[in-house]
Amino acid sequence: MLNRETATFKRSYAEDMALYPLPLQRVTIAVIILVAFVAFPFVASVYMLGLANLIGIAALGAIGLNILVGSTGQISIGHGAFMSVGAYTAAVLSSRYGVPWWGAILGGGSMSALVGTFFGIPSLRIKGLYLAISTLAAQLIIEWVLNHVTWISGGVGAVIYVDKPSVFGLALKSNLAMYYFIYVFLAIGVVFALNILRTHIGRAFIAVRDRDVAAEIIGINIFRTKLTSFAISSFYAGVTGVLYTYYYGMANYEAFNLTISIQFLAMVIIGGLGSVLGSILGAIFITLLPIVLDTVLGSVGRMFMDAAAVASISTSLQLMLFGGLIMFFLVVEPDGLSKLWRNVKDYFRVWPFPYL
Amino acid sequence: MKDLGKNLLRGGTGWVALLVMFGLVLAACEKKPEEGAEVTEIVIGMQCDRSGPTQTVGPFLCDGAHDYISLFNKKKSLGDKYRIRLMEIDHGYNVPRGVEAYERFKEAGAVSISLYGTPHTYSLTPKLTEDKTLGTSPGFGNAAAADGEKFPYIFPVAATYWSQIASAVKFVLDKWSGSEKPKIAYIYYDNPAGREPLPVLRILASKEGFQLREFAVPPPGIEMRPQILDIARNYKADWVIAHLFGRAPGVSIKEFIRVGFPRDRVISLVWGASESDINVAGWDQAEGYYGLQFAGVGQDHAIIKEIKQMFADEGKEPRKTMEITVYYNRGVFIIALHARAIQIALEKHGYPITGENVRDAMESIHDFDLDGFMPPLNLSRQDHEGGGWVKVYQVKGGAWVEASDWMHGYRDVVLKHVAEAKAS
CATH class of the missing domain: 3.40.50.2300 (Response regulator)
Structure with missing residues (x-):
C-alpha cells in the first residue's frame, strides 16, 4: 500500500534521511507543488490570487513564529514589530539606496534577526508570561522608534513607498507575478523549517522547550540555543515584513501593530504548536474565517434586511463567531488543526483494522 | 465504514463537516435579486x-x-x-x-x-x-x-489635515482679540494621522508669530490627564487645537472640564467633534466646544x-x-x-x-x-x-450650532506646502 511503512525499505543513508520516506507522501508533495505553481495560478481569479498572496505571506510569518513559540517554547508578542523592522529596512534600502529586491529581502531579514536577537536576550532569565510582557515592550519600543525617528520613517507620515520588485528586468506588478514571488519564498521557508527541526539545532530547541535545566545538563548551550531561535524566527518575520512591503507597495508601521502580533500568535496556536503544516493551516484559517463569515452572514442576512442593518449585525456576529470558532477548535483539539489532520491520517494508516 | 464515521466524529471532524455543509446550504439559498434581469x-x-x-x-x-x-x-x-x-x-x-x-x-x-x-x-x-x-x-x-x-x-x-489645521488657526486668530498673539496648544494623537498637520502648523506659527506648543497623546489615547493639566496649568494656553480619534476626544473634553479650561477656547479637527463625543462629556458641561465639519x-x-x-x-x-x-x-x-x-x-x-x-x-x-x-x-x-472647505460648529444649548460659514484658511500656505511635497 502506498501509505504504509511496510515494504518501504531504506537501502542507503540518503533514503533514511529523506524528508518524505513514503511514496504516498512524495506523490502528495508533488501534487501540491503542481497545484500551487501550475494549476492554481491559471484558474484563479485576480481576487483569489490576492487572497492567496495574503495567506502565503501570513504563512511564512507563522512558520517563523512557530519555530520560536512552538519548538523552542519562547513566547513573543513582538513579532509584528519585527516584521516592521524588516519592512522599513527593505523600504529604506530599496527606495533610498536603490538596492535590488534580493538585497532588500536579505537586508530586511538580517536587520530583523539582529533586532529580534537583541530583544530575545531577556529570555535567558525570564520565561512564560514574563517573557511575553518583555516582548510586548519590544513591540511598543519599535513602534515608537519608527513613529518618531524621521530618518528611518521619512517624515511625519511614517510611510515609505517602494517600487514593485523587478526580476530579470520584469516588474512584478500583477497579483499573479507577486504570487510566484511570494510562494517561492514560502516554499524555501517551509523546506528550511522542516529541515531545521531535524538537525542538532532543532533538537536543541525542542530539548530547551521541554525542560531547559535537563537540556543544559546534557550539554546544550541554552544561551546560544534561545538566541538562535530568536534570530531564525525574527529573520522569518523580517522577510515576511519585506514581502508585505512589496505586496502593498509601501512600508507603514501601522500595518504591523499589536493586533497583528496577536493574530500571528493565534495562527500558531490554532494551527498547532511546533508544526509547519499547522502554521500554514493556521494562516489559512485566520485569514479566511472572517471573509467566509462575512460572505455567509451577508448573503443570509440580505434575505431578511437591508444592507446597512445586515452590515451592523453581521460585523458583531462575525466577531462572536470568530471567537467562538477558535474556542471550538481548541476544545475539540487542543493541539491544533495539524493534530486534527494527524488524527485522520492515523485512522487511515491502520484502516480497516482500527484495533491494530 | 460505520467505524470511520464514528471515529471521525469523535475527533470533531464530523462537526466541522456539518458546519461547512450548513454554510454551503445557506450560501446556496441566497436570494437572487428579482429585478436583476x-x-x-x-x-x-x-x-x-x-x-x-x-x-x-x-x-x-x-x-x-x-x-x-x-x-x-x-x-x-x-x-x-x-x-x-x-x-x-x-x-x-x-x-x-x-x-x-x-x-x-x-x-x-x-x-x-x-x-x-x-x-x-x-x-x-x-x-x-x-x-x-x-x-x-x-x-x-x-x-x-x-x-x-x-x-x-x-x-x-x-x-486634508493641512487644510483643516490652517482653517482652525484662521478661526482661532480671527476670534482672538488680545493685544498679544495667543498661546496655542496643539494636542494630538501620536500616530501618523495625528502628526500629519504638524508641518503646516509650524509654518503658520512662524508666519503669524503665535506661540505654539505640541502635546502628544500616546495610543490608545484614553489617558491624557498629564497633557491637559500641563496645557491648563503650566503652559496656560489661550487656545487649544485638538486632533484626536476614537474615544480620545470624549476623554479630552472631560479632562478640559475637570481642570476648568474654558471649553469655548478649544477647537477640534473633524474626527473629534461628533454628538457621541459630547455625550461622553455631557452637553451642559461641554457648552462652547468648537469643531470643524465638512458636511452639514x-x-x-x-x-x-x-x-x-x-x-x-x-x-x-x-x-x-x-x-x-x-x-x-x-x-x-x-x-x-x-x-x-x-x-x-x-x-x-x-x-x-x-x-x-x-x-x-x-x-x-x-x-x-x-x-x-x-x-x-x-x-x-x-x-x-x-x-x-470646512465649517465650524459649536456646542450650544444641547446641539451643534453653526459658528461660521464655509471657510478655508491660509490657502496659499497649504497649496505651497502641497507643491513642495509634490516636488520632493
Whole structure:
C-alpha cells in the first residue's frame, strides 16, 4: 500500500534521511507543488490570487513564529514589530539606496534577526508570561522608534513607498507575478523549517522547550540555543515584513501593530504548536474565517434586511463567531488543526483494522 | 465504514463537516435579486470600521452612505436601467483585511472606492493608481494627495489635515482679540494621522508669530490627564487645537472640564467633534466646544429630510444611527460625491464606465452642494480636495450650532506646502 511503512525499505543513508520516506507522501508533495505553481495560478481569479498572496505571506510569518513559540517554547508578542523592522529596512534600502529586491529581502531579514536577537536576550532569565510582557515592550519600543525617528520613517507620515520588485528586468506588478514571488519564498521557508527541526539545532530547541535545566545538563548551550531561535524566527518575520512591503507597495508601521502580533500568535496556536503544516493551516484559517463569515452572514442576512442593518449585525456576529470558532477548535483539539489532520491520517494508516 | 464515521466524529471532524455543509446550504439559498434581469448594477466599494478602534465612527458613517444610495436608487437617479450597489466591507482597522476588501471590491467590479483609515489609504494608494480606480479619503490619509497630478486617483475631499489645521488657526486668530498673539496648544494623537498637520502648523506659527506648543497623546489615547493639566496649568494656553480619534476626544473634553479650561477656547479637527463625543462629556458641561465639519450637521437639511421621508414611506422608523448626525451626514456627503461622479460618467460615456471615467467625472464636479449641505466644492485635476472647505460648529444649548460659514484658511500656505511635497 502506498501509505504504509511496510515494504518501504531504506537501502542507503540518503533514503533514511529523506524528508518524505513514503511514496504516498512524495506523490502528495508533488501534487501540491503542481497545484500551487501550475494549476492554481491559471484558474484563479485576480481576487483569489490576492487572497492567496495574503495567506502565503501570513504563512511564512507563522512558520517563523512557530519555530520560536512552538519548538523552542519562547513566547513573543513582538513579532509584528519585527516584521516592521524588516519592512522599513527593505523600504529604506530599496527606495533610498536603490538596492535590488534580493538585497532588500536579505537586508530586511538580517536587520530583523539582529533586532529580534537583541530583544530575545531577556529570555535567558525570564520565561512564560514574563517573557511575553518583555516582548510586548519590544513591540511598543519599535513602534515608537519608527513613529518618531524621521530618518528611518521619512517624515511625519511614517510611510515609505517602494517600487514593485523587478526580476530579470520584469516588474512584478500583477497579483499573479507577486504570487510566484511570494510562494517561492514560502516554499524555501517551509523546506528550511522542516529541515531545521531535524538537525542538532532543532533538537536543541525542542530539548530547551521541554525542560531547559535537563537540556543544559546534557550539554546544550541554552544561551546560544534561545538566541538562535530568536534570530531564525525574527529573520522569518523580517522577510515576511519585506514581502508585505512589496505586496502593498509601501512600508507603514501601522500595518504591523499589536493586533497583528496577536493574530500571528493565534495562527500558531490554532494551527498547532511546533508544526509547519499547522502554521500554514493556521494562516489559512485566520485569514479566511472572517471573509467566509462575512460572505455567509451577508448573503443570509440580505434575505431578511437591508444592507446597512445586515452590515451592523453581521460585523458583531462575525466577531462572536470568530471567537467562538477558535474556542471550538481548541476544545475539540487542543493541539491544533495539524493534530486534527494527524488524527485522520492515523485512522487511515491502520484502516480497516482500527484495533491494530 | 460505520467505524470511520464514528471515529471521525469523535475527533470533531464530523462537526466541522456539518458546519461547512450548513454554510454551503445557506450560501446556496441566497436570494437572487428579482429585478436583476433588466437593471444593471454599478458597484461602489466602501471600507468601513464597525468593529475596530474607530467603531465610534463606522456604524454611523456607513449607515448614512447606505441610506443615501437607497434614496438615490429609489429616485432612479441613473435612469431605469442602472442602479448603484454599495458594497460595504468591515475591515476592523486592520491593514491586511483592508487590502483584501479592496481586492473583493475589484472582483465585484467596483468603479470607485470609499476608503477608510489613514494606513489603509497609504497601503492602497499604489494599487489604486495602478488599477486606475479612484479612492476617496475624506479628511484622512495623505494630505499631499490633494495634488491630483501626483496622486491621480486619490481624492482627500473635502479638507486634508493641512487644510483643516490652517482653517482652525484662521478661526482661532480671527476670534482672538488680545493685544498679544495667543498661546496655542496643539494636542494630538501620536500616530501618523495625528502628526500629519504638524508641518503646516509650524509654518503658520512662524508666519503669524503665535506661540505654539505640541502635546502628544500616546495610543490608545484614553489617558491624557498629564497633557491637559500641563496645557491648563503650566503652559496656560489661550487656545487649544485638538486632533484626536476614537474615544480620545470624549476623554479630552472631560479632562478640559475637570481642570476648568474654558471649553469655548478649544477647537477640534473633524474626527473629534461628533454628538457621541459630547455625550461622553455631557452637553451642559461641554457648552462652547468648537469643531470643524465638512458636511452639514443636524437633521435640518433637505437631503436628510428626504431620507427620513423615505423611511416614513416604507412605514419604518428612522434609523437609530441617524441621531449621530455628524458622522451619519458625513457618510451621506462622501457617498453623494461618488454617486454624482458615477452619474456624470454614465451620462457622458454610457455603460460600461471605467474607473478612469469616474475619476474624470469626479474632477469635473462643480456647484454640487445639496442645498448647502455640502461645501462649495470645485474639484479639478490640480485640486483633488475641492478647495479645502470646512465649517465650524459649536456646542450650544444641547446641539451643534453653526459658528461660521464655509471657510478655508491660509490657502496659499497649504497649496505651497502641497507643491513642495509634490516636488520632493
